[in-house]
Amino acid sequence: MARIAGVDLPQKKRIEYALTYIYGIGLTTSRKILDRTGIDYNTRVHELTDAQAATIRNDIQENVMVEGDLRKKVTLDIKALMDLGSYRGLRHRRGLPCRGQKTKTNARTRKGKRKTVGAA
Template identity: 60%
Template sequence: MARIAGVDLPKNKHMEIALTYIHGIGRTSARKILDKVKLAYDSSSDAITDADVAGIRKILDDEYPVEGDRRREVAMDIKRLMDLGCYRGLRHRKGLPCRGQRTKTNARTRKGPRRGPGAKKK
């Protein structure tokens, strides 16, 4: 089992899918990385060599923000929106959907569990 960017890649999966277990790498990025390392998309994740792993690590370090760096980038982007006081920032601050979805019904994921009739926001 290879360990790349602090993530254990799963066994018995195609490399294209295994790389998506790294936060910040999707299918498209995984394919680009595998093209640069000259690995087949459908090669098994437990059949890669140490040289292949080193090549993937080098590409990730040089070109892609992954794991903690990526999470920090996203958090900073959201914080910037909130500091600006723009509409999206206000929606983030209030914990409401910020991409135009309706909130009269639905939006429960963003708003949290329902409150009873006696519970008010303070």
């Protein structure tokens, strides 16, 4: 089982798609990593040699922020927005959408279950 960045990659999948199981790596980043390491996109995870897995591991460690570090950075960035008192920070604090979506009828994911107001 190939374990990269603390994530067990699925054995039967092609490496370009298997790398996307790591938080912070999408398809484009996955392909860039494979280009830098010189590994074919069509290689299956179970076909990787230990040396190839090590080169992928090293490349990710040096060039890409993933998993815990990335989650921590995102959390700190949101906290900084809230501390600044910016519009986006206020929206985060209130649990409302931050990117301009309407909230009169939608935004149930952010707002939660409906609270009926004014119904007699």
